[in-house]
Amino acid sequence: MNVGKTLFAQVMEFVPWKTFGRIIERHRGDAGVRTLGCADLFRIMAFAQLTWRESLRDIEACLSANRGKLFHMGLKNVPARSTLSDALNLRDWRIYHALAMRLITRARALYATQPLDIDLDATVYALDATTIDLCLSLFEWAPFRTTKAAVKMHTLLDLRGAIPAFIHISDGKMHEVGVLDFLPIEAGAFYVMDRGYLDFARLFKLHQAGAFFVTRAKRNMNARRVYSAATDRSTGLICDQSIALNGFYAAQDYPERLRRIRFKDPESGKNLIFLTNNTTLPPLTIAALYKNRWQVELFFKWIKQHLRIKRFLGTSENAVKTQIWCAVCTYVLIAIVKKELQLDASLYTLLQILSVSVFEKTEISSALRPDPSLPEMPQSGNQLNLFEI
Incomplete structure (x- = not known):
């Protein structure tokens, strides 16, 4: 891999861009688009996830401060906040859903031989849902209670590698059991649920x-x-x-x-x-x-702590789903990088390293391997250690 590329560019090389291009063409995602196409929007959303940007203004300011490095991110210029807002509202969220499913397929193949804590050859899934609270006055399309809005993230987690095999995003009123009506069923697999x-x-x-x-x-x-x-x-x-x-x-x-x-x-x-x-x-x-089954609960806690899905960059249904699916893509992408490069560090450690060094021009496998000569810092008792994968 070219060490002249930034870490962000090297991570983006693990994205199947040809497949992503076909997905965009199938959904006519770039039809009539003059600036900030679907691929550029994904790059920006992945950058926002990796660097913990929490608002459109935050993204714009950070990119403007690194204007000379945008070419190495695959971007031509800094998008205005209004352009980014329009893209979140207008680019079909199903494009990023399809990309996420493609990445999930690849990740599950990589982690297929990951051992379980149980001596069992079958595939084991944990099924659960988490609720993300929203403001009813801003998110009227997602009613939950009289004075509250919410979206639910129904997740089927493959316990080999803690990779989500299926995700459905609904409004807060949908009961968890309703997801069983369209859950993909795999003969011989175990489905563990509360x-x-x-x-x-x-x-x-x-x-x-x-x-x-x-x-x-x-x-x-x-x-x-x-x-x-x-x-x-x-x-x-x-x-x-x-x-x-x-x-x-x-x-x-x-x-x-x-x-x-x-x-x-x-x-x-x-x-x-x-x-x-x-x-x-x-x-x-x-x-x-x-x-x-508790692993799916830890998965929800982990992504809420380390990915940007608690504060949304847009209020429309399309913008919320686009942000969630881009967050899932980023999570699975880092899991793929970890497995492909045979890194021993946890996903938490990899995200922490990338959050402060995305513009560094070092070889990715070296940058993401912590220096063994340095003493280990004691972890907080509240830190989740599930993803030592």
Whole structure:
């Protein structure tokens, strides 16, 4: 890689620009555009994510201060705030969604051999949603409550490498369980979710598609025991049962038997009741699968802390979705860089290095490898360490 290029330019080389160009042509993204096309907008949004710019004025000032380096970013000049605002509102967000899915496909292939904490060959997904609060007077298209607006980011996280395999952005009123209606189902994969997704009709469709699910039972679930397997209570297992649903509608929604596992968490002392349609895995493996669901919660916390999706640069639906998808593209792109260059540093460390050195003209693999001779700084107890991938 040419060491005469800035770090930002070297990171951008990992973007599949030919594929991105075809995506832009398919959506006619640059039709009638004279300045700041779709590719330039992505470069600016990626720059804003990497350098933590939080407003259009902030982006403009930072680019103006480095006007002599814009050519090395792939930009001809500094876009005005109004031009950038118009681009966010008018460039179709589906273009950046398609780019994100292309990058996700590449990243998942790179992390396919990443080991899980569980001895399991199957693909394991964690499903959850996070709410991003907005101002109702500015974001009228995203109603949530009487005095509040919000968008929800429904995410299916591949636990091998913590790469999002599927993301759906909706307004705040959409219930989490509704995403099961259009979730891509992979036969043989495990879908781990909390009890907010306990809808027997939707879970039965997932079962019929040949996939497995692991979730928690609600307290008022009406079911009868059909068979009990022997358990070793010294491991925390209380029971491993085959059950049938008693409720009239529930039995129609899920006419087959379910597996119910009651487990006492040794750390919290709580009794947890898991439901699954898998009958072959050991019960402790089912409990461990559900414990790994916490990775999707950490993913949400991580991107909210380290990517710019809590403060939006535009108020329209298109602008918000464009910014979110560009943030996802940036996250996955750095994960690809880390794997391609076989870097040992965490994604947090890589983003910190890039945030202060995007205009440095050093070889990227050297710049992103911390000097081993320097003493390690103690990390804050609040720092998330999930992404040591």
